[in-house]
Amino acid sequence: MEKPKVGLLLLSGEWFSQIGANKGCYKNLPDLIEKDAQEINKSLGEYLDIVNPGIVNSREKLNHALKKFKEENINLLLICYLIWGEDYFVIEALKELPEIPLLLWCYSPFQQLPRTMNMVDLFRSSGPVGAVQASGPLKRMGKNFGFVFGSHQNKETIKKIVDYSQAAKLAAGLKKTTIGILPSECNQMSGTFVDEFRLRKELGPEIKYISVNEYHLLAQKIPEEIIKRYVKELKNSYKICGVNDKSLFKSARASLGLAKVVEKFNLDALALQDLDEELHQVFGLRPCLYVPSLFEKAVVSMEADVGAAVALLILKKLTGKPPMYTEIFTFDEKENTILAGHAGIHNLNLAADKSKIKITPDKEYTESEPESAWMQFIAKPGKVTMLSLFCDVERFKMVISSGDSLPASRQAGPGKEKLDGSPHIYIKLKIPLKEFFERIVKTGMTQHWAIVHEDVVDKLEYLAEILGLEKVSVGDPKGSHYD
Structure with a gap:
């Protein structure tokens, strides 16, 4: 069976670079987020045809990602806030891809939080803030969307994403029958x-x-x-x-x-x-x-x-x-x-x-x-x-x-x-x-x-x-x- 084609929109807020959360005591944060992104791609790539334009943290990168998703004719848009990010990312994605099924991922890189945490750990695991924030505009714009919860290390999380993707592919296929x-x-x-x-x-x-x-x-x-x-x-x-x-x-x-x-x-x-x-x-x-x-x-x-x-x-x-x-x-x-x-x-x-x-x-x-x-x-x-x-x-x-x-x-x-x-x-x-x-x-x-x-x-x-x-x-x- 042909794999569903999934647009993976990995989000990170512009605000973090604006406050300098990529240098000094935060210098390791960008590498940690990139590592998390690669792990997500690896976990999903075994089962899905992933279209991954890279981490999106600006309007320019967002426009590039949405253009790529259109060109690839994706079956599903999977939105994952790696860390907190602005909700305009989701709003613009919805405007450009209104007919594509959407799955919102409330994500954390940890299945269990570290015993003690610093601000790098907190920022790195702040994706749920972005997911909950994004749900408001999605609902008010009348978008019907799916929800998935958990770390990429959680097998049930990956299974739901794969199953939802297969359902999205089938929904698109029914239109041609x-x-x-x-x-x-x-x-x-x-x-x-x-x-x-x-x-x-x-x-x-x-x-x-x-x-x-x-x-x-x-x-x-x-x-x-x-x-x-x-x-x-x-x-x-x-x-x-x-x-x-x-x-x-x-x-x-x-x-x-x-x-x-x-x-x-x-x-x-x-x-x-x-x-x-x-x-x-x-x-x-x-x-x-x-x-x-x-x-x-x-x-x-x-x-x-x-x-x-x-x-x-x-x-x-x-x-x-x-x-x-x-x-x-x-x-x-x-x-x-x-x-x-x-x-x-x-x-x-x-x-x-x-x-x-x-x-x-x-x-x-x-x-x-x-x-x-x-x-x-x-x-x-x-x-x-x-x-x-x-x-x-x-x-x-x-x-x-x-x-x-x-x-x-x-x-x-x-x-x-x-x-x-x-x-x-x-x-x-x-x-x-x-x-x-x-x-x-x-x-x-x-x-x-x-x-x-x-x-x-x-x-x-x-x-x-x-x-x-x-x-x-x-x-x-x-x-x-x-x-």
């Missing part, structure tokens, strides 16, 4: 509707509508030999249960056609209205077979849920791992677990055991569309992050939670499946079920969740802060909060 809706919104689920103008303004993605006819034409153009080769691969890789060759070929064409849609329209995500009547009339089924080339390029949500498509895309870009589109089917009060999953097309890299993946008829449409196929699997175990993203009344909102995906043996016993049907994941929550459901229901959300096998709760909260989204964290009972 395209989401396809095929063919239109899902009228059965009004909670999934989005305001496209607000989507573009608040999150960045552009919407592209694709008709069933366009999709069908692309699917029909696929040569039979390619479909036959794909069907052969499916038969060699997965167990086929109750699906004849005609049904498999028909489903294969539809699924490969979906990959062609993603390719033609250069989509980063696709919100597929898989319940659409025209789609079912034209194809006689919905596409549910895994096509690797599709998921290399994009993520897919069902029921035309654009917010969920963005959530899937966010999790994929944050982790480089396949996210899973789900809804919570039901729960187990005694085990404090939820059974989640969804019909439709999924990335099979989510599966716990690929040798146990089965191709069966689409069990939701068994009676009305017997010539269909979907892929049945259990998601792998491990820590997971859950994200729901939707268009709320005033702003887009994130609901974030986490838990542990349980292995199949913990779900139903050795050799058994928890659910004989939809692709699914069985999650033990950190928070009591009653509290979890009360929180999410009172929030007023859509039913869909994007899930990924990694703990990225902090990064999601930083992303929400950068984008100015409302967020609700429903995880650890002590950590659950609104913002």
Whole structure:
């Protein structure tokens, strides 16, 4: 993954040179500050692409630094007062880089203060004065900014800076993405509707509508030999249960056609209205077979849920791992677990055991569309992050939670499946079920969740802060909060 590009604005007050704090008893102060600056750069440079114009202690140096940041097209501006400095540095930076996310670092070179201190030590560790002072103008100028605290020697401090930088890079990347809706919104689920103008303004993605006819034409153009080769691969890789060759070929064409849609329209995500009547009339089924080339390029949500498509895309870009589109089917009060999953097309890299993946008829449409196929699997175990993203009344909102995906043996016993049907994941929550459901229901959300096998709760909260989204964290009972 490409490193985020971070503009490092290291500040030192003009006043210190004006009072002679660089000679006499203070002669070592400039060298100590320069050493601190180098240590900061070294600590961050391992993880980030740092744009460091050097210590800024004058308007001339500030102008040079801001010009360099513009030329380098930074993802994040990290402001660090090495020692106290005037707040005009921050005010001018905000004027010149108004759209760049800002992280204000309340910094000290010491994790523990010296037992006794002289004035050199005091000046050297006076950065917090500058950070607190700068917060006032930032707030009054209406700037949304992040905050990080501690020494460069503190691993948690460095981790937050790196995580925040990755979130800032993702926020910039979302503005260059395209989401396809095929063919239109899902009228059965009004909670999934989005305001496209607000989507573009608040999150960045552009919407592209694709008709069933366009999709069908692309699917029909696929040569039979390619479909036959794909069907052969499916038969060699997965167990086929109750699906004849005609049904498999028909489903294969539809699924490969979906990959062609993603390719033609250069989509980063696709919100597929898989319940659409025209789609079912034209194809006689919905596409549910895994096509690797599709998921290399994009993520897919069902029921035309654009917010969920963005959530899937966010999790994929944050982790480089396949996210899973789900809804919570039901729960187990005694085990404090939820059974989640969804019909439709999924990335099979989510599966716990690929040798146990089965191709069966689409069990939701068994009676009305017997010539269909979907892929049945259990998601792998491990820590997971859950994200729901939707268009709320005033702003887009994130609901974030986490838990542990349980292995199949913990779900139903050795050799058994928890659910004989939809692709699914069985999650033990950190928070009591009653509290979890009360929180999410009172929030007023859509039913869909994007899930990924990694703990990225902090990064999601930083992303929400950068984008100015409302967020609700429903995880650890002590950590659950609104913002």
